Structure formats: structure tokens, C-alpha cells
Amino acid sequence: MTYKDEILRLMTQPEQPNALYYHCSAVIDPEKGLQWSVQTQWCGYADERPRREIRKGCLYHGEAQRNWLHEAGYPALLINDELDLKYFYLLGGNALILQELAEKRFAHHIEPTVCLRESGGLGFASADSLSKTQLQHAPTKTVRMEVLTRDGRRCQICGRSPAYYVDVELHVHHAIPWGKGGMTEVQNLITLCKTCHDGLEPHCDMDLVNLLHEKYPNVAFTYLEDIKRYQAWIKSQMEAVT
Template identity: 35%
Template sequence: MTDEQSPARTRLLQVLGTMKTFEPEGDYYALTLGANRRGRPFWGAQTHWVGFSERNPRWEVRAASLVNPAGVAEAWSVMGRDWVAVHDEASLALYLRLGGNALVAKQVAEDHLADVIAPSECMHDGSIEVGGFGYLGTEHLPDDAVERRAPSKKLWMQVIKRDGFRCVVCGRRPSDYTDIELHVHHLVPWRMAGPTAEENLVTLCSTCHKGLAPDYEPTLRELARLPGPASGLDMDNSEFDEEVARYREFAQELVSRARGAEGAPQDTQS
């Protein structure tokens, strides 16, 4: 280890040491940072109700809540989920490399994660038929996803093409079986306020589609690699662990790209 590396390592260990402690009476948000099945990063938070969505009265507007840090830390530990505490920019930078659960100090969140803790439109995640245990953000969805039940021809083709022109359950394709008719199915049904959006639509053959009883099966998310939970309760932490692992791969790739850009030769002009 070089002389230059030693102070940096010492500083790193100091920051890591502070990330397992919190102020018992401090103000914290409980946040989660992971990546979905498509490898796209997402934020999660313990939230409270602010109001109903203007676009869909069955959707909500929710904002991140200040929590009891001791209670949340204990709950995460009992569930077998690791966590860190973020008190400053140094610990925030490390957390953005690690992902997972974090108690983020109120001031740090307000200064650097204002969009994460702000009120935003969302829907029940549909992990169970009566709604779900969590929420999925909907602000990025177009109005058409709320107003139109049947997908447009363009959206229909987008979903069919995404799923490889096959049923995600049985894997059959019209090109292999002449009796196959492909349907596009709402994963969270329209009756449960599911949007007509690519991330909530999945390709099924007519046989598998008719066999859904009721018209709701969250495990289809896993088959089609769609965002959101595939089961009601993640009792073994398998989905959580996968989300964190995917996020760390995403973060590592960003770091590698940045280092590659720094080391790339620069064009000069004479």
C-alpha cells in the first residue's frame, strides 16, 4: 500500500464506522435503493398518504415519512436485511455505491435527495389482489395509460416484440404453432387500477390467458422481467437481495465507465 493510499483507506474506514450508528432522537428517512429486473435503479421509501391522484382517483400521492430510527433498524435486522446510516456527503457517496436500506438524515435527504422524499403519484404494487404491501411510482406514465383500457396497436406490438413474440407462460409462438393466438394482458388488472402501460402488460397465448382465474397473477412479473414484486411477502429476502445485487452491478458499471473515460486519450489540436 502506498503512502497516498493509507490516508484514503483510513478515511474510508472512518466513514464506514459511522454508517452503523444513528442518533436515537434524530430525524431520518427510511430509504431503499435497488435495481429492478431490467437493471434500472429505483428508490423506495417508507411513506405517508398526502392525497389522491388527479389523474386516477384510485391512485395516491405519497411522500417519504420521518421514522423512528431505532424501530426501523430493529425491524430491518429482524428481517435479515442489512442497513446503513447516512449522515453526510461522504456516507451518502458510499451508500450510492452499496444500495440497499438506509436511514438517511433529514438534512442530507433534503439537500441531496429532494426528489426522492417529495410527494409523488403512485399505485398499489399489486403484490396481492386487494392492493399490495407497497407502491409503484406512476408519474412517468402518460395520460393515455390512465384513460385507455385497450392498448394501442403500437403499444400492443411493443409488448409482443419485447416478449419475443411468445407466451411468457408456456413459451409457444405463432411461428411454431398455427393455433396460437397472442393476447396482451394487464398484469395488475384494469379493475385494480392497473395502467395500460408497457411495464404493466405481458404477452399470453389465448389458452394461458383464459386459464388465469382470477385474472391476476403477480408471478408473471418475474417471467416477463417486469418491475415490481412477484409475491405478497418477500419472506426469504430473495427479491430484496436480487434488487441490491443488480444495483451494485449497475453502480460498478458506472464507476468502470467513468474510470475508462478518465483514462481515454484526449484529442488535441495543433
């Protein structure tokens, strides 16, 4: 069997009877580097302030989820054993991994973990994987300056700037509120004047989340590129050891 045949086999092989699968992915994001993730589901709240979600790996019917991914344009492998898993490590992208195999190999990605919301509202990141500045409420001076500069020192709702209106006071606001699991990073922070900020009702306005989304390229569009980057990275790793 050639390498291509193996890939085709993993993209079409049947699921094991009465088994469930975790949906995992491995890509390289140009900004964040290696992203190894598991689709999770809400399973409670952590006993801390601000209140943060606890999430755990979500189980799927392997074939159904794989077919759904194929229809959505995301190639996915169905992984039943250790050999299949090796191919996934080499290829990256999406995979449905047999429950017991995943629990044996990467339990820490599946176990319940405290999570924050990824900026843009697409997914979740475990609190362990984040930096102190992303977790704290107030942005650092550098982050604040970056946000103000990106937004041209203008309120992103009314467009007023202190350069033209002396009474304008600019605030840096969390699009996904910090108290609701939003991160303190440029992708989740937006410039507002005091008046618009005070008048923001409700405090989490999805229009602002979407506005920030437009300022940063959508992950979905670069997804296939991210898989290619992963494959190139694996190749360089292998060349380094041989």
C-alpha cells in the same frame, strides 16, 4: 479511519434523538438501470381518471428500521450528516437518511407524487418516471406480440391455443388492472382466451400477478447483485472524471 471502519460506523451508529428518517435505496437493476428510490406511503388520490394514488416519503425510526433490514439480510447505513451521505452515494444499497437532510437534498423524491403500481405488486413508480406506452391503456403492437410470444400463444388459465381450437380468441390482460394503477408493460400483461378473460372474477386475480412474477426474476434475489452493479457504476463514473 479506513473505508471499512466508516462503513461499519454507518451500520452501527446511533440515531439522533427525537429525529426521524427516510428509507432510501440506490441500486442498478439489469433491466431498468439506476434505481434511486424512497419508501413511500399512501396519502390520497389524484383528481384524474383512472384514479391514481398519491404517495409521499414514509418516516421511520432510524435504528429500528435499520435493524429490521439487517435481520432481513439487507445491509443498511444510518445517515446523519453530509459526510455520511457521501459514503451512501459511493456505496449504494439501503440507507436511513435523517429527515431534514433528505428533505434538503432530494425533496422531489419525498414530496407527494402521483404513482402507479410496479408490475409484480412489489412497489410503486412515480408517473413522471414512466413512458407514454407504460401509461396508456392499450398495449402497443410490439408489446402485445412480446406477451403473446412469451406465453406461447396460449391462454395462461385454460391452456387453449387458437392453433388447436379455432374458436379461441386471445386477449392480452392487465394482471394489476390499469384502472387500479397497473402499468402497460410486458411484466404486467398476460395472455388469456376470451372465455377465461370474461369469466375472471374479480378482475384482479392475484394468481395471475404471481404467475407473471414467476416469469421474471424476483428483485429480492438479485438485490445484492444490484448493489454491486451500482458500486461498479460509481467507480466507472469516478474514473471518468479523474
